[in-house]
Amino acid sequence: MTHPTPVVETILSLFDGQQLGVLSTHCKGHPYASLVAFAYTDDLTRLFFVTSRATRKYDNIAADDRVAMLIDSRSNQEIDFHEARAVTVTGRVHEASGDEAATLKERYLIRHPFLKNFVHAPTCALMVMRVQRCILVEQFQNVTEYEVAP
Amino acid sequence: MKLVIALSDIRDAPVAWVGGKATALARMKWAGVPVPDAVCVTSEAYRLFVSEGGLKERILMELSRKPFAQMRWEEVWDAALRIRNLFLTTPWPPHLYAALAEGLNGFLDERPLVVRSSCPGEDSAESSFAGLHESYVNVRGLEATLERIKGVWASLWSDGALLYRRELGGDVHLSTMAVIVQHLVTGEVSGVGFSQSPHTSSEGAVEAVYGLNQGLVDGTIEPDHWRLDRETGAVLEHREPLRSSYVGPDSTGVRAFPLSGAKAQTPPLMPEEVTRIFELACRLERLFGAAQDLEWTLAKGTLHALQSRPITTLDSGDSSDRNGLYQSLHRSYENLNALRERIENHLLPEMVRAVDDMAEAPLLTLSDRDLAEEIKARLEVNERWVQVYWTEFIPYAHGIRLFGQVYNDAVKPEDPFEFTSLLTHTPLMGMARNRRLNELAELFRTRGDLGQEAGRNPIHLPPELEEPLTAYIDTYGAFPWLEGEGSRSQQTRASLVTLLFEMARHPPASEPTIEAAPQLEAQFLGCFAEGEKAYARGVLALGRSSYRLRDDDNIYMGQLETQLLRAVDEGRKRLEEGHEDTVTAQLRDEIERFGIRSTIKSAASDTPVGGPVVKARQIMGQPAGQGMAQGRARVIRTPKDLGGLKHGEILVCDVVEPNMTWAVPLAAGIVERRGGMLIHGAIIAREYGLPCVTGVPDATQRIETGDRVTVDGYLGMVILGESTSVF
Numbered sequence: 001m002t003h004p005t006p007v008v009e010t011i012l013s014l015f016d017g018q019q020l021g022v023l024s025t026h027c028k029g030h031p032y033a034s035l036v037a038f039a040y041t042d043d044l045t046r047l048f049f050v051t052s053r054a055t056r057k058y059d060n061i062a063a064d065d066r067v068a069m070l071i072d073s074r075s076n077q078e079i080d081f082h083e084a085r086a087v088t089v090t091g092r093v094h095e096a097s098g099d100e101a102a103t104l105k106e107r108y109l110i111r112h113p114f115l116k117n118f119v120h121a122p123t124c125a126l127m128v129m130r131v132q133r134c135i136l137v138e139q140f141q142n143v144t145e146y147e148v149a150p
Numbered sequence: 151m152k153l154v155i156a157l158s159d160i161r162d163a164p165v166a167w168v169g170g171k172a173t174a175l176a177r178m179k180w181a182g183v184p185v186p187d188a189v190c191v192t193s194e195a196y197r198l199f200v201s202e203g204g205l206k207e208r209i210l211m212e213l214s215r216k217p218f219a220q221m222r223w224e225e226v227w228d229a230a231l232r233i234r235n236l237f238l239t240t241p242w243p244p245h246l247y248a249a250l251a252e253g254l255n256g257f258l259d260e261r262p263l264v265v266r267s268s269c270p271g272e273d274s275a276e277s278s279f280a281g282l283h284e285s286y287v288n289v290r291g292l293e294a295t296l297e298r299i300k301g302v303w304a305s306l307w308s309d310g311a312l313l314y315r316r317e318l319g320g321d322v323h324l325s326t327m328a329v330i331v332q333h334l335v336t337g338e339v340s341g342v343g344f345s346q347s348p349h350t351s352s353e354g355a356v357e358a359v360y361g362l363n364q365g366l367v368d369g370t371i372e373p374d375h376w377r378l379d380r381e382t383g384a385v386l387e388h389r390e391p392l393r394s395s396y397v398g399p400d401s402t403g404v405r406a407f408p409l410s411g412a413k414a415q416t417p418p419l420m421p422e423e424v425t426r427i428f429e430l431a432c433r434l435e436r437l438f439g440a441a442q443d444l445e446w447t448l449a450k451g452t453l454h455a456l457q458s459r460p461i462t463t464l465d466s467g468d469s470s471d472r473n474g475l476y477q478s479l480h481r482s483y484e485n486l487n488a489l490r491e492r493i494e495n496h497l498l499p500e501m502v503r504a505v506d507d508m509a510e511a512p513l514l515t516l517s518d519r520d521l522a523e524e525i526k527a528r529l530e531v532n533e534r535w536v537q538v539y540w541t542e543f544i545p546y547a548h549g550i551r552l553f554g555q556v557y558n559d560a561v562k563p564e565d566p567f568e569f570t571s572l573l574t575h576t577p578l579m580g581m582a583r584n585r586r587l588n589e590l591a592e593l594f595r596t597r598g599d600l601g602q603e604a605g606r607n608p609i610h611l612p613p614e615l616e617e618p619l620t621a622y623i624d625t626y627g628a629f630p631w632l633e634g635e636g637s638r639s640q641q642t643r644a645s646l647v648t649l650l651f652e653m654a655r656h657p658p659a660s661e662p663t664i665e666a667a668p669q670l671e672a673q674f675l676g677c678f679a680e681g682e683k684a685y686a687r688g689v690l691a692l693g694r695s696s697y698r699l700r701d702d703d704n705i706y707m708g709q710l711e712t713q714l715l716r717a718v719d720e721g722r723k724r725l726e727e728g729h730e731d732t733v734t735a736q737l738r739d740e741i742e743r744f745g746i747r748s749t750i751k752s753a754a755s756d757t758p759v760g761g762p763v764v765k766a767r768q769i770m771g772q773p774a775g776q777g778m779a780q781g782r783a784r785v786i787r788t789p790k791d792l793g794g795l796k797h798g799e800i801l802v803c804d805v806v807e808p809n810m811t812w813a814v815p816l817a818a819g820i821v822e823r824r825g826g827m828l829i830h831g832a833i834i835a836r837e838y839g840l841p842c843v844t845g846v847p848d849a850t851q852r853i854e855t856g857d858r859v860t861v862d863g864y865l866g867m868v869i870l871g872e873s874t875s876v877f
Binding site: 007078079081082083135137139140141142143144145146147 | 206207210211214215216764765766767768769770865867869
């Protein structure tokens with residue numbers, strides 16, 4: 001076991017440097033992956049993204065709120081094999097409403113200002129992932145787990 | 151950019167293309183100084199080979215297994231060996247091969263060649279990589295030359311070069327290499343000349359040996375040394391060594407030959423020749439504008455400059471020491487054979503005698519005063535042998551490394567550590583001790599009822615167990631790792647009995663035989679021409695002897711320590727019983743000295759880090775023993791922890807100390823914080839065919855006893871916990 005600070009700093013810098021993550025949901029047991037623009041809280045307890053309520057991922061989450069999200073720093077160059085980092089974040093997702101939705105939407109648009117119209121559309125849902133664990137992969141094979149909420 | 155440039159055309163080529171050595175040689179040639187005819191294979195050829203062969207990322211991955219600054223020398227050496235093998239086994243891109251063949255074509259004839267590094271960063275005023283990059287002497291033909299060019303390129307990533315670059319604070323990854331291919335000038339006398347001595351700024355210096363100067367450069371042959379007054383050029387002193395051998399060309403490469411009696415009695419240079427060499431060094435100082443370190447050879451009356459570089463040591467003595475240190479990481483075949491002779495024929499027998507003498511001393515009947523003297527004497531003996539351990543035994547481990555390099559150069563195996571298969575199953579004392587322990591366990595196994603009846607640790611054993619147990623303790627002594635845990639003799643016995651009952655509950659560990667070993671040996675020897683086979687056999691024998699000593703020396707040192715402990719134990723007993731007087735004060739002093747004595751123990755582990763919130767799931771180390779094992783971790787943080795080791799557990803420790811090897815057969819796998827393929831723990835793991843991963847950062851801090859651990863000894867990974875534990 002090691003002190004969390006360096007790990008948390010690494011994860012935060014990875015989140016900061018990447019706009020998009022790959023969200024994993026499932027439909028009747030069949031895995032389904034989607035690219036989403038995400039934002040996060042600095043204490044790493046919440047990741048959030050927006051989606052139309054008509055999407056497959058929205059339906060999948062409605063049926064099972066357990067998800068994983070992969071956020072990585074790959075550059076699609078050779079150096080990825082020793083330099084790229086990736087975090088798999090696991091947790092449960094709910095649709096935010098009321099004050100929570102308003103606050104998080106504001107934060108979301110600071111990070112993704114060009115999604116303003118999308119966010120304010122009536123069919124758009126702001127989805128909040130309560131983070132359970134972050135699994136950080138560095139230097140090709142070093143894997144560290146950071147438990148955010150038991 | 152051209153791939154091959156003649157020395158005479160180098161004048162305007164940037165140093166980044168041709169390197170420091172080629173630039174200096176070209177300037178000397180233009181200034182009319184005789185230099186060997188040469189061509190330069192530019193750094194563009196290196197760049198093409200590395201990028202088209204896909205080596206760049208593989209090199210970086212090798213050096214990124216853990217932060218480079220945290221890698222121990224042994225780990226850097228392992229990485230360097232893997233990288234070297236990448237160069238040797240990567241085929242030439244066809245167009246590069248064709249371009250080099252064409253470029254070298256006009257230069258190559260029947261004459262022997264020298265292939266040497268010319269790194270853009272070396273031989274500058276800021277840094278000297280002298281001796282850290284490879285040079286090959288007496289190479290013939292295109293194929294051999296191209297092979298040697300790969301060898302020179304690989305030496306950019308040698309352990310010494312990597313560590314030196316780390317020391318200089320540069321980016322270890324930003325490196326490139328040009329290569330000089332020269333005609334070999336076989337001088338009758340060779341050496342070095344300093345226009346300004348690295349040690350005394352008012353002096354110059356000249357050193358000379360008979361034959362080629364490879365022996366001088368690698369330290370195998372001690373040179374004649376002249377100190378000169380820098381102003382007047384007058385010789386201030388001539389130091390003569392015992393001259394016995396010289397280095398000359400063999401069928402391929404070079405080797406040491408005995409000197410004739412007449413030459414052994416005669417300095418290699420006449421006084422006027424010394425002056426001539428010093429004058430050339432001074433002339434080059436004027437040419438280059440800085441004090442020079444010149445390598446020269448004298449052939450049929452002509453003085454040839456082989457290379458010249460600025461002396462970097464005047465202003466930065468420290469970095470020169472470091473360079474020397476990194477150079478000392480490699481030893482020549484001759485040097486190691488001399489060391490082998492000294493160790494096997496003198497030092498080890500002397501150690502055995504020292505142990506025997508101490509074992510015979512009647513400690514119980516000595517007066518307190520004599521006992522204090524005895525402890526003092528034993529401390530001195532111990533001190534001396536700890537010195538010998540660091541200065542003679544540890545450097546001898548280079549014998550394994552030399553064999554590994556020769557094997558890989560000859561065989562070019564896919565697995566750069568294949569050579570270790572030829573080293574295992576040499577008769578190691580540690581393995582002999584473990585076999586004795588197995589025999590004892592077998593006796594305990596036949597009395598399986600006893601462990602249950604008498605509890606975990608019976609005090610009284612039947613004579614058929616007690617006698618061999620006592621004999622074992624008499625032979626192999628106490629377990630030094632239990633020191634400080636109370637009465638040692640009782641503790642040793644109790645721990646041993648616990649261990650034996652644990653071993654008796656399970657089938658005996660078997661040592662696998664490596665069936666491929668004879669075949670590998672034949673393959674290795676088959677790579678050498680008839681005239682070189684003796685050398686190949688010699689290097690293999692050296693590797694085996696060095697490998698054996700890597701384990702045995704620890705046993706010998708343990709025996710010395712045991713004898714010292716015996717005397718100290720007796721002293722402590724008397725102090726506990728007796729009253730205080732001047733004699734007991736002396737005894738007490740000696741025992742206190744015992745507490746601060748030098749030992750051969752490894753450096754302490756990484757500093758523990760706090761805060762149990764983050765848990766490692768998978769940690770990268772070095773694959774040091776092939777195989778895969780799963781089990782509960784037994785983390786060794788204090789000596790007592792080892793006593794709890796159960797059959798089938800994964801031994802997680804800072805270092806497998808030599809006196810812990812008895813525990814290895816119980817374990818299903820080994821995880822070690824200290825890194826290296828050739829460290830003691832890795833050697834023993836391979837003897838038992840156990841999966842082993844070494845160089846795992848903070849292993850004993852990040853893993854807890856009882857954790858579920860998977861050891862992947864193929865990939866060098868340690869995986870913690872169940873895969874489902876995340877959900």
